Amino acid sequence: MKKDNKKVIYWLLTGCLLIFIMVVVGGITRLTHSGLSISNYKLISGVIPPMNDIEWQQAFDLYKQYPEYQKLNNHFNLQDFKDIYFWEWLHRLIGRLIGLVFFIPFLYFLITKQLSKPTIKKAVILLGLGAFQGFMGWYMVKSGLVDNPDVSHYRLAAHLMTAFITFAYTFWVALDLMFPTKKEVNIDFRNLIRWGLAVLLLQITYGAFVAGLDAGFIHNHWPMMSEGKFMHPTVYTEQHPFYKNLIEGKSGVQFVHRMIAYVVVIFVFAIWFKSRKLQLTTLQSKGINALLIMVGIQFLLGVFTILLQVPVWLGVAHQVGAFFLLSTMVFTLHRFSK
Numbered sequence: 455m456k457k458d459n460k461k462v463i464y465w466l467l468t469g470c471l472l473i474f475i476m477v478v479v480g481g482i483t484r485l486t487h488s489g490l491s492i493s494n495y496k497l498i499s500g501v502i503p504p505m506n507d508i509e510w511q512q513a514f515d516l517y518k519q520y521p522e523y524q525k526l527n528n529h530f531n532l533q534d535f536k537d538i539y540f541w542e543w544l545h546r547l548i549g550r551l552i553g554l555v556f557f558i559p560f561l562y563f564l565i566t567k568q569l570s571k572p573t574i575k576k577a578v579i580l581l582g583l584g585a586f587q588g589f590m591g592w593y594m595v596k597s598g599l600v601d602n603p604d605v606s607h608y609r610l611a612a613h614l615m616t617a618f619i620t621f622a623y624t625f626w627v628a629l630d631l632m633f634p635t636k637k638e639v640n641i642d643f644r645n646l647i648r649w650g651l652a653v654l655l656l657q658i659t660y661g662a663f664v665a666g667l668d669a670g671f672i673h674n675h676w677p678m679m680s681e682g683k684f685m686h687p688t689v690y691t692e693q694h695p696f697y698k699n700l701i702e703g704k705s706g707v708q709f710v711h712r713m714i715a716y717v718v719v720i721f722v723f724a725i726w727f728k729s730r731k732l733q734l735t736t737l738q739s740k741g742i743n744a745l746l747i748m749v750g751i752q753f754l755l756g757v758f759t760i761l762l763q764v765p766v767w768l769g770v771a772h773q774v775g776a777f778f779l780l781s782t783m784v785f786t787l788h789r790f791s792k
Contacts, residue, residue, distance in 0.1 A: 457567070457570040458573050458631045459568060462563060462568060463628055463631050463632055465555075466625075466627055467628050469552065470625050472555055473552060473617060473620060476545065476549060476552060476617065477617055477618070477777055478774060479541065480614070480617070481773040483541040484610070485665075485764070485769045486538060488537075488539070488540075488542045489542055489545075490520065490522045490542075490595060490605070491539045492539065492542045493519070493520050493595075501547060503543050510536065511532070513535075513539065517535060520599050521598070521600070522604075549587075549591065553585075553588065573631070576627045576630075577627070579623065580620065583619065590612050591613055593612075594606065594612070604666075607663050607665075607667050610662050610666035611659050611666065614662040614665075615655070615658065615659055618655070618777070619655075621780070621781075622781075622784045625784050626788060629785065629788045633788070633789075637792070639790065640732065643729070644787070644791050646725055646728065647725055647783070647786055650724075650725055651784070651787055653714065653717055653718055654779065654783055655780075656714060657715060660707060660714055661773070661776060663701070663707045664711050667702075667704050667707055669705070669707050669708040669711075670708065670759060670760060670769070672705065672708065674760055674761060675760075679708070679709065686705050686709070688703070688705040689705045690706070692704065715756055718749060722745055722749040723746075725786070729742050737789050738786070738790060741782065741785050741786035744785075744786075745779075745782045752775035752776060752778075752779045755771055755772040759771075759772045
């Protein structure tokens with residue numbers, strides 16, 4: 455039987471799609487403040503939500519034992535609880551589904567010898583990333599169940615970045631199988647795209663910091679942080695010592711996120727400009743054009759998300775934009791690497 459066939463590619467791309475859906479639902483879960491509605495973790499029985507009034511009341515009583523209800527949501531009734539419960543339950547359900555979609559077909563392809571040795575190694579890495587992603591989700595939620603009714607923004611960033619990296623690697627492995635022919639590589643240009651990818655990943659990390667600290671709800675002006683001020687004074691006075699402003703201060707984190715956005719745009723324009731001097735294949739050209747379009751869309755989404763004080767739909771759209779921008783960057787890098 456032919457190894458690394460189309461079925462394997464479809465399997466990997468299905469995994470990419472499910473990770474995308476999970477990131478979207480995760481964004482909604484965060485923006486609707488639903489992430490701490492389920493305070494326990496039951497791998498099997500947790501698939502089924504409460505099915506009657508007694509089970510719903512038991513779940514609500516459990517929620518009442520934790521800081522989010524006691525300090526923030528003690529005005530909630532049962533229907534309010536059901537609303538936030540749904541998004542967290544759906545998020546966890548999709549996570550379980552992704553685990554099954556990755557693991558069961560992997561076993562099938564392995565037993566039927568449809569995977570080459572390099573692909574087996576890559577698939578094992580993917581399974582490890584998926585398992586780590588599930589652990590990070592539990593570890594993140596745990597941080598909001600002690601004293602502070604909010605999850606650690608560091609753990610939120612780690613959870614989100616694991617999802618993005620898992621997607622990027624899955625997509626890369628699929629591209630390896632779709633385009634197996636190697637070609638001559640322009641090292642300098644490839645390295646430029648690599649640096650662009652690194653800066654983009656840093657920007658996505660800071661996007662998670664902004665989300666985790668609710669830092670998008672302040673300084674809702676652009677291009678200035680406030681009227682007449684490019685940098686708001688609280689950027690360097692909110693936290694002590696100074697460096698904490700850049701990783702824990704709401705103003706500082708938002709400012710860094712704004713600045714890295716400009717750097718990402720500069721990198722993409724540099725990639726586009728330098729590519730004009732190269733002889734490009736059709737896919738390389740399409741990748742760079744898509745990169746240029748997506749960075750423009752994502753930048754505008756970021757600006758409007760700030761100006762409109764992060765409505766749920768726009769916050770989710772901005773996160774989806776980051777996902778597609780990463781996808782185009784990975785695709786472009788692959789077309790200039792293999």
